[in-house]
Structures are given as C-alpha cells and as structure tokens.
Amino acid sequence: MDKKLRRSRVDRKIGGVFGGISEYTGVDATILRLIFIVVAIFTMKTGIAIIAYIIALFVIPSENMTNEEVLDHHRKRVDEKRRRMEARRNRQYDRIDRHQEAHTKHKMQHERARAQHAERNHPGKTRPRPSREFSFDATTFRGLKVQVATGDVTLRVWEKEDLKVRVGLAVHEKARSIRQLSEDKLWDYFFSQTMLEITPEQFIFESKNDVLKTDIVLTVPKRLYEQMKIQLLNGNLKFDDVAAEDTLLKVHHGDVRSTGASGKFLSTEVLDGEIFFRRVNVENIDLSTQKGDVAVSGNLLTTVAKTAKGDVDYIVYNDTATAADLKAPNGDIRIQIPASWNVDGTLGTRREKIYFDLKNAKVWDNSNQTFVFTQNAEEISTGTIQASVNTGIIKVTELEETQEEVK
Incomplete structure (x- = not known):
C-alpha cells in the first residue's frame, strides 16, 4: 500500500494533523476538527485530547512538499475561488435579466387579466x-x-x-x-x-x-x-452605449443598469436599488446606493463606489487608473486589477478576513484590521485603492488575461 499518513502542508490550521488524516481516510477535515473540539471539551479535566494531538504532531511526519508546491497549490485554490466568484457574478447578471423579462411578462399578463376582468364586468369598456x-x-x-x-x-x-x-x-x-x-x-x-x-x-x-x-x-x-x-x-x-461628458443620475426606488457608457464624469445616486455599470469608458465615476449592490467594470481613472447595505464589485481593465475609493460597511468588496498596474492600497475590515492574491505585491502592514500593500513595489505607484468594510470580506485578485476588456 503506497498511501501513507502524513501531516498536510496545505490543509492545516495548526500542524496539519487533521488535514493529513482527511487525505488518508477520505473524511472531511472540518468534521474531524469538530469531533476533536467536542472530545476536547468533554475531556477538559484530563486534557487527553490535547495530549493526543501533541503526540500526533510529533509522531506523524510532515508531507514532502516544497514551499513552491505549497504556494502553487494555494494559488490554484484561489484561482478556483475566483472563477466561482466570476461565475456567480455572471449568473447574477443573467438572473437580473431574467427577472426583468419575467417582470415585464408578468405585467403584460396582469394587464391582460385585468382587461379580461373588465370586459366580463363591463362589456365594451375594456381597452389596451x-x-x-x-x-x-x-x-x-x-x-x-x-x-x-x-x-x-x-x-x-x-x-x-x-x-x-x-x-x-x-x-x-x-x-x-x-x-x-x-x-x-x-x-x-x-x-x-x-x-x-x-x-x-x-x-x-x-x-x-x-x-x-x-x-x-x-x-x-x-x-x-x-x-x-x-x-x-x-x-x-x-x-447602453451613451456618451456624455457630464452625466447625473438620481433614482429613489429602482435599479440603474448600463453597458458601454462613456464620458468624463458620471454620478449615480440611488436610495433603494442596485447599480450595475459594465464595460464602461468613464474617466471619473461616482456610484452610491443606500440599499443594494454596486458593480462597475471598465476603463476608469477615478472611481467612488459606496453602498450602505450591499456588496461592491470593482473590475478595472486599464493600468492608468489613478484612484478607487470603495466602501461597503455591511457587505463584501471584490476587486480585480491588472497585474501591470503600479498601485498601492489600504484595505480595512473589522470582523472578517482579507483575501489577497497579487503575485508581485509587497505587503507593508498586515495587522488585524489594516492591510497595506504596493503592487510592483520596485516602481513608483501611479494609483491608489482604498477599500473598507465592517462585517464583510475584502478580496483582491489579479485580472485574468482572458477577461473581456473594454475597447
């Protein structure tokens, strides 16, 4: 039997004991850790569970993997998560389109039903x-x-x-x-x-x-x-495809959606609704909503995207952008930037984690609530990203080369 018990260097919280047992037995590592916590609580006076874990930590040898292999494995996991996130966002766009189509169809059916009802009760008075x-x-x-x-x-x-x-x-x-x-x-x-x-x-x-x-x-x-x-x-x-030097949009209750808009200044303020701008060419864009998600992608110079109750998706294709200010106090922030962008950033979260995957970045501060980095640290930064959340996560990844870009 070639299969041997080893401590995992990939799936590990402390020493990789349960990650290795999971790979050996096929049982999910999370389940093993939960069982261990329960056993540790019931044997708290004797401490036998802790002692057994320490013994296993020293007895079970570590997995034979180089640091490069471990990093490569982590990168693959992050790439997989990013693909799932992109697929989820595309499904969200499709769901919105289907929702609007269904809403329009429902309104038409409702109008027909109301017209039929009026015709039955008031013959000759119905009208389209x-x-x-x-x-x-x-x-x-x-x-x-x-x-x-x-x-x-x-x-x-x-x-x-x-x-x-x-x-x-x-x-x-x-x-x-x-x-x-x-x-x-x-x-x-x-x-x-x-x-x-x-x-x-x-x-x-x-x-x-x-x-x-x-x-x-x-x-x-x-x-x-x-x-x-x-x-x-x-x-x-x-x-879609509307070009204006100065655009001002205000919506009280409703969504704002656009594809291919262009111009110098674009400001959108929504009280209760979602904001979606895709494949835009706008130099300066300011998007804010009190309740709903904000998603913007395209060639941009300065970006402000804020939502009080919702998520922020920010995708920039060009490496000439100068600033991005993103805030989602009660949601998540997802950022994708080109690998060639010389940008520095400050990310802040109070309760959750920051997922950071920029291969050429230099991290200057990685404390509990603050994350400071520089992309392409050997060159002078040409842009700045500021992103902050309270109860959500922040995820920063490099833009894939196959990503659809704005021409």
Whole structure:
C-alpha cells in the first residue's frame, strides 16, 4: 500500500494533523476538527485530547512538499475561488435579466387579466394600455434632461439624427376618476401633466404626476452629449452605449443598469436599488446606493463606489487608473486589477478576513484590521485603492488575461 499518513502542508490550521488524516481516510477535515473540539471539551479535566494531538504532531511526519508546491497549490485554490466568484457574478447578471423579462411578462399578463376582468364586468369598456410614439427629425441637441415620477426609462442610441420617444401609460388603481377617461382624454391629461420640449440645444421630458405611470423609451442620435440628467422617483433606468461628458443620475426606488457608457464624469445616486455599470469608458465615476449592490467594470481613472447595505464589485481593465475609493460597511468588496498596474492600497475590515492574491505585491502592514500593500513595489505607484468594510470580506485578485476588456 503506497498511501501513507502524513501531516498536510496545505490543509492545516495548526500542524496539519487533521488535514493529513482527511487525505488518508477520505473524511472531511472540518468534521474531524469538530469531533476533536467536542472530545476536547468533554475531556477538559484530563486534557487527553490535547495530549493526543501533541503526540500526533510529533509522531506523524510532515508531507514532502516544497514551499513552491505549497504556494502553487494555494494559488490554484484561489484561482478556483475566483472563477466561482466570476461565475456567480455572471449568473447574477443573467438572473437580473431574467427577472426583468419575467417582470415585464408578468405585467403584460396582469394587464391582460385585468382587461379580461373588465370586459366580463363591463362589456365594451375594456381597452389596451395606451401607447404612442413621437418622432423629431434632424435633431441637434446635446443636452438631455428627463424627470419621471413613476415609470421606467430606457435610453437607446442609433446612427440617425432623428429622435424617437415612445410613451406607455398606466393609471394607478386608486385614481378611479382618471381610469374612467377615454383614451383621447387620458392623453390630454398626460399632456397637461407633462412637459416635452426640444430645442436645438436641449431635449427635456418631465412627468411629475405619480398617479400616472409613464414608461418611456428614448432613441437618441449616437453623439457625444455635453450633459445628461435623469431623475426617477419610482422606476428603473437602463441605457447602453451613451456618451456624455457630464452625466447625473438620481433614482429613489429602482435599479440603474448600463453597458458601454462613456464620458468624463458620471454620478449615480440611488436610495433603494442596485447599480450595475459594465464595460464602461468613464474617466471619473461616482456610484452610491443606500440599499443594494454596486458593480462597475471598465476603463476608469477615478472611481467612488459606496453602498450602505450591499456588496461592491470593482473590475478595472486599464493600468492608468489613478484612484478607487470603495466602501461597503455591511457587505463584501471584490476587486480585480491588472497585474501591470503600479498601485498601492489600504484595505480595512473589522470582523472578517482579507483575501489577497497579487503575485508581485509587497505587503507593508498586515495587522488585524489594516492591510497595506504596493503592487510592483520596485516602481513608483501611479494609483491608489482604498477599500473598507465592517462585517464583510475584502478580496483582491489579479485580472485574468482572458477577461473581456473594454475597447
């Protein structure tokens, strides 16, 4: 029998006794450690369990592994955890997409069921949800301002210079007097409560009545906008491939999602909702939410990402970034950076652990609550990372070469 009992140099808490027994017997090391703790408690007066462990520590020889093999094994475990984390994040994005699709499908089914119910109880009075599309040819505006009290906003771009605005209306069930209006009267009510203005310099859409749910889809020309302001009280915001020098987004209750946005300054403030920015090209980005996760990835210079109740995912592709300030007092922070980035960082956690896997980094301080490092210590740092949590973990890994980058 070639199999021999050895103390593990990989799965070890003190001396690797239970890790070695686990490899020899096939029993999970955690179970063995729990059994030992129970036995140690019951034999506390005699101390026989402790004595037996000390004897095993000296009798069982250590596993024949070099330091390089041990480090390589640990790196493989960290890489596996990182792949699982990346897969979990992708599943989270897919789950959000499926949730939104299911939510839209549920709303449509609900509208059909309500229409059928109305038809049965009030024959001849049922009607589909009012929807209209407005077109503006050959626009030149470079400022965009949208303010909606209740409703979802979707922003799209296309190669034409024309602007399309598609509006869908729904009335709150408690507003019975408005629900009884005919479709023409309902649109008259909408226009009386809404400002829609387009000038050569700016496009403005404001619907401040929270009784009237206004879902809008804006299809705007693909150009660099000087300023974009979008404010929602109750609703979700989604936009892709929009370029604006200065972008200000405020959402009270709802999520903000974007892919491929670009510009110089982008600020997003959410009270109750999640923030997802993927593959962005923004020089300075500031994301904050009181309740929800924050995820940002792309080519960035300065980044501020804060959430009071949620996690922060930060992935930067370029090694020219200058600063990142990440805070998640009641969640976890996951960071991926390129190996070529000359960055120094300060990580802080009060209760949990810091998982750090930067191969070329120099660690200057590794106390209980503070972790200070320099990536590529032989070169002058060009960027700084600050990350802090209270009850969660912080994980820092190198960006994989196969990671999809922003072009």
